[in-house]
Amino acid sequence: MGQTITRIDFSPADQPLPREELDRLLPMHPGDTVTAGGVREAIEKLYLTGRFADVAVEAEPAAGGVILIFNTEPTYFISRVSIRGENEPPNRNQLTTASQLDLGMPFREDAVEAAMARMQERLKANGLFQTTIRYHVDLVDSTEEASIYFDLDAGTRAKFDDIQMMGEFVQSKDSLVKKTGWRRGLRYVPLPGWKQVTDNRIQSGLENLRRALQKDDRLQARVTLDDLGYDAATNRITPQLTISSGPVIEVRATGGKVSQGRLRQLIPVFQERTVDRGLLLEGEANLIDYFRSQGYFDTTVKHVQTQPAPDRTLIEYQIERGEQHKLRGISIAGNTYFDNATLRERMYIQPATLLRFRSGRYSPRLLEQDLETIRALYRSNGFRKVEVTSKVVENPLRHTDITVNIQIVEGPQWIVGSLELAGGSREDLRYLRSILRSTEGQPFSEANIAADRDTILAYFYNNGYPDAGFNWTQSDGADEGTVDVAYSLQTGAQQYIRGVLVRGLETTDPALVLDRIRLRDGDALSQSQIGESQQRLYDLGIFARVQTAVQNPEGEEESKYVLFYADEARKYSFNFGIGAQLARIGGGGNTLNSPAGSTTFAPRVSLGLSRINFMGLGHTISLQTLASTQQRRALLNYLAPQFKGHEGLALSVSALFNDSRDVRTFAARRWEGSVQLSRRFSKANTGQFRFTFRRVTLDESTLNISRELVPLLSQPVRVGLVGGTFFRDRRDDPVDSKRGTYNSVDLALASKAFGSQTSFSRMVLRNSTYHPFRRELVLARSVQFGYIQRLGGLAQIPLAERFFAGGASSQRAFPDNQAGPRDLRSGFPVGGTALFFHSTELRFPLIGDNLGGVLFHDMGNVYSDISNLSFRVRQRNLQDFDYMVHGAGMGVRYRTPVGPIRIDLSYGANSPRFFGFNGTLTELLAIPPGTPLCQEASAQCTNQRISRFQFHFSLGQTF
C-alpha cells in the first residue's frame, strides 16, 4: 500500500481486447495507488467481459513504484461439437444433446470430461457398454473458437440375456417376458436368443409390460427397472425389474348412460394410473360437465369408493341427471361500447341448434368462463370497474327451456392522460411512442401496458440491448377518468457483432450461405435478425439443422461473434410408392363401354430420386416416375430456389415424358420441356413466367382401337408456349378458407416464333370470395372463365391443349373431365375452347367441431367456342353441348390436419344426353379398322346420358 502504479502491462502482449478497451475497463491507472479492492475489482471486470479464462495480477518493482502485470489466458468459445464413429442408436444429435456442450458457451476442459461421462451414460442406456471415446480440441486463436471432436469406438452392442422379476404378479413369467419383446421372434413365432439392447427397446418393453399388467383393471400396476444388470464378461444384460400388480380397480357409472370409452376419457384415474381423492373429484367434475353439455344442467355426481374384496376396489360414480334442458337463447344487455356480435363471438356457451348443438352448449362453469372473458375484454379497453353478471331464466311455459341473460354495467372508461417515456435515445423514444398502445387518449389497461412492455423489450433486444429492462408507474391524471402513465426504460450496454462465423459446411458454397446472412460486422446484435438469417438458411432446403449462437452469451464484452452452424442434409433421397387409383374416370382404357365415365381401378407404382444441394449451390435435381395401367410418366426437374440470391425468386427447368392412356389424350405420348421463373412479390401476390415446349404424338403400337374414336389425335402436335400466371391470394386459410379473396390470371401464347406447329392464345381467369356471416357460416363463391383463340397453324386446337373440366373441383354435375363437347360418334369428350363455371357454396357446421356441411350450386360448362357460350339451360339435341348445366347438392366435410375430407352429392337436372358407343372393349376391337363407329344406332351404339346424380369424394374444399 502506498506504492504507486508506474505502469500497467498485459501478458501476453497480444490480448483479445484492444488496449484502449482494457484501459477503460480497469479501475486503476498509472499514478494511482495499489489497493487490494482495486486489484480484485480489476480481475472481476476483466473476467466479466467473457474474453478471459484466467487472470492473475503480479507486481514488479520499478523506479517510483510498481509495475502491475495482468497475466491473462484467453477464453475460447465452443463453435463445433463433432461426433464420429457412432453406432445408432443413439444418433449423433442425441449424443450432442447428451454432451450439453452448447455452441457459443465458453470452452472448459473439465466440461468436456463431464460431457463424455454423460455421453457414456446415453451409450450404456443403448447397450453400448464397451464404447471408448477419445477427443481432441482445436483452438483457433484468431477467432477464439474451440472445435471439439469426439471419436467413438462403439464396440459391440450388448444383448438381453434374461429378466429378473421381483414382486407380486398374477401372470406367468414366460408370458411377461414375451410382452417385453426383448426375446427374438417374428411376431407370433419365437426364435432362440435375445435381441440387442437399445434404450427405445427397454422403454417400450417396460411400457408393454405395464400395459399387460394393467389389463383386467389393475390400473395401479407398476414396473420399475432397478438395474440393467450388465455382465461385462458376456456383454449381456439381465434387467432387474420390480413388479407390483396392485388391486383390481373397477370404475362404474350409474344413473346415467356413459360408454366405457367415454368414462375412460372423463375419469383421470385411467390416465394417471393412480387413485387419490383429487383425481376422483376431478372425475366427478368432468362427468358433471359432460352431462351438462348434453343439456342435463342440473346434473349432480358423487363417487363412492368401496373395497368389496381385499384385492378389489370399486369406484362408483352415482349420477343424477335431472331433466334435460335446452339453452334457448342468450341475451346481453347494458353493453354500449361493444356490440352483441363482438361479445358473442368470444363466448363459448351456445343456444340450441337443429343439428350441431341439440341442447345448446352450456354449463355454469362455461358461463362463468364467458363472463370472465367479457370482463377481460372490457378491462383491456379501459373499463376498470366493469361488472358482468348473469341470470339463468326458465321458460314459465316449459321449465326445461332456459335463457341466459347477461347484464353488463360498463362503468367509466379510463383513458391514458399522458405517457412519459424515459431512458433510451431520443430516436428510440420517438419510434417507440409511435408503436405503443398506451398513448394519450387511448384506453388504459394493464393488458395494454403488458403489451407495451413486450414491444419495448423486443425492440431493445433486437437492437443489441440484451439487458434491457422496463418499469412503469401510474398516477391519477389531471382530468377525471384519466391515468398518467410513466415508462422507465433501462437499456443497459449495447452489444455489437464482432464477426459472423459460418461452420459445418462440407460441400455447400460458403458464398451461398453468407449471402443469406444479413448481419455485418459492427451491426447491433439483433436476435430477430439472427433468427431471420437462420430462417433464410432453412429456406434453402439443404440443411438438416441450422444452429445459431452468440459467443459467450453471458459475457459483457461489447462485441461478440455470431456463429451459424449448419448441418448439411443428406444429399440423396429416394421414394417408392405402390398403390392404386380408384376413381370415376371418363372412359378410361378399362372402361370403353362407358363414355360418360365409370369407376375405374388403376394400380400404380411410383419411384423418385432427388439430389439436393447440387454442386453446393443449393439447387435440387429430381426425377419422379410413375407407372400405372393408365399412365407412364417421368419428370426430371431442376430447381434453383432463391435464384441469384433473390428470396422470392425461383427458377425451375423440367423435362416431362408422359404416356397416358386416358381417353382424352388417347394413347398420347407427350414430351415436354419447360422453364419457369416464379416470383413472390408480396405475401399475397405471386407471379409465374414460363416457356413450355411439348410434342404430343400418337403411339401407333399402342393404338389398339379405332382411330376414329378420337380423330383429332391422329396428328402429332408440337406446341411452343410462352405464358404467365399471376395469383393474388388473400384467403385466411388456403386449405379451408373462411374469409378473403383469391384471384388468378393465366395467360399463354403459342406461336410459330416459339417453335409451335400451331398458334393460339389462352386465358383463364378465376375469382373466388369468401364471406363469413352469423358467426359460423361461410358463403363462398367462385367464377372461372377460360378462352382459347386459334391464331393460325392447324385447323383445330389440338386436343391436348383444349379445356377439359367437370368434376369435384369445377362442375359437380359431371364426372371428372366430362363437361363440354363430345365426339358425335363415340360419345367421348373432346374438350372445348371456352369454359365458364360459377359455384356458390354455403358452408356450415354440422355436428361437433369437426363435421361440417355444404349446400352448393354449380353452373357452367366447357363450350366448343366462345361464340357458343350460352346461359341457356335446355339441350337442343344430342349434338348440342353448348348450354349451361346446373347442378345442386349437398356435401359433408370432415376436418383433418391436412384439410377437410370432402364428400359431395350433386343432382344435375339438365345433364347432357348424347349418342355413343356402349359396348365392351372386345366388341370395340372386333370392329374392322376404317369402319365408321356408331354411324347408326345399334345395340352397341345408343343414346345415353350423363347420370343426374354424381358423387364426389376428395380432399380439400372445392375452391
Add this chain to the structure above:
Amino acid sequence: MNLRAFILTMPLTAVLFTVSTGRAETVDRIAVSVGTQVITENSVVMDVRVSAFLERVPVIIDATTKRKAADRLVDQVLILREAGESHLVLPTTDHAVAILEQVKAPYGAAYQAEMTRCGVSEGDVIAQLLAGLKESTFTDLRFRPAVQVTESEMREYYDGLKARQPGVDAPDFESSRTQIEALLTGQRVLEALDEWLKTARTAARPNYRERVFQ
C-alpha cells in the same frame, strides 16, 4: 492510518515488499469462477481468517481450509444471485452492525487483539456477518413457507427422543410441541437449502483453479 486500512494493506504490503527485492509476485488471482462472477484468492484467504476469528481458532491457511472457504463463497454467490433475481428484500449493513455487538461481547477486551491475530478488520467481520444474514434470510423466505411438519412427524420425533432417554423426566408432548415443530422445520429448511444448492451448483458448474488450492 486506521486499523482496517492497516490490516487490509498488510498482505499487499508484504507482497510489495517482496517485490522490492526485484521479483514479480502474485498480488491476487482468480480462485473460482461461477458463471461471470469470480472469487479471488485474497477473498478466499480473508474468509478463512474471518472464520477463524469468529470461531476463535488459529488461522490455518492451507489447501483444505482454502477449499472449504471457497465452497462457502461459491454457495454465497449462488444464493445472493438467486436472491437478487427473486427481488427479495435482504438485510443491510445496519443489521450486520447490530449483530456485531453480540459477536464482540464474548471477546471483551481481547477483541482488537483477536482481530489483529487473525489479520482481519471489523469491516471484514461485518461483511461476513452480512453475507450470513442474507443467506439466512433468503433461506427463510425461499424454503420455510413450503415446509410443513405434520402432527404424526412431531409425535414420532417426540417418541423417539423419549425412547432414547428412558430415565429422563421429560416434559409431555404438548408442552414440547412448539420446540419440536421449530426444530423439525429448521431441519427441513436446511435440507431444502442443501438440495437447492446441489442443483444450483450442478447448473452453475463452478470452475475451481486447482493451483490456488495446492
